[in-house]
Amino acid sequence: MAPLVSATELGQWKQLDALDTDAANLAVAGASGMVRAWCGGWSISQETVTGAVLDGPGSRSLWLPTLRLTAVSSVAVNGETLTVGTQYDWTGYGKLIHRGCWPNTPRSITITYTHGWNPVPDEVKTATLIMAGMLYDNPDLLASYSEAWGPFNESRNYGGSGAGLPVPVAEMLGRYQLEHVG
DSSP states (O other): OOOSSOHHHHHHHHTOSSOOHHHHHHHHHHHHHHHHHHTTSOOOBOEEEEEEEEOOOSSSEEEOSOSOEEEEEEEEETTEEOOBTTTEEEOTTSEEEESSOOOOSTTOEEEEEEESBSSOOHHHHHHHHHHHHHHHHOGGGGOEEEEEETTEEEEEEOSSOSTTOOHHHHHHHGGGOOOOOO
């Protein structure tokens, strides 16, 4: 998955005359991962997912991991291709609705779809640039920490879980957070 912003955009954001491109690329990749993780793990930027294999929910509704579904190219159940409009339909927010019922068996549905935004929304870019700037200035932000004294020890892993976004950044991303489940 491509980063949500570029190293060049990071340099412009920070108003730097000279940019360490390798460090900027790492910061941008790390920040993009943190933002996506906080938003629920979906790409946010536009991408086509080919041949996604999903478990059947056993109901009329099947949720895809997206908040912006732009196209569904194919849907097959146990190898049988379904027809949009007569056998299923879909919504722009990631819900596929079967005219009957989706099966309740694992790995029974194969889908090709396109989702996400092109271009990446300004709030997402800004949040990513804030985080990338923090990582560029302080690469140890994602490092692990471990200390032991006597029988006691403490360890922390700061590795891009998405949980540590500053409150203003998290608030900026609120509308992009994937919340629906199965």
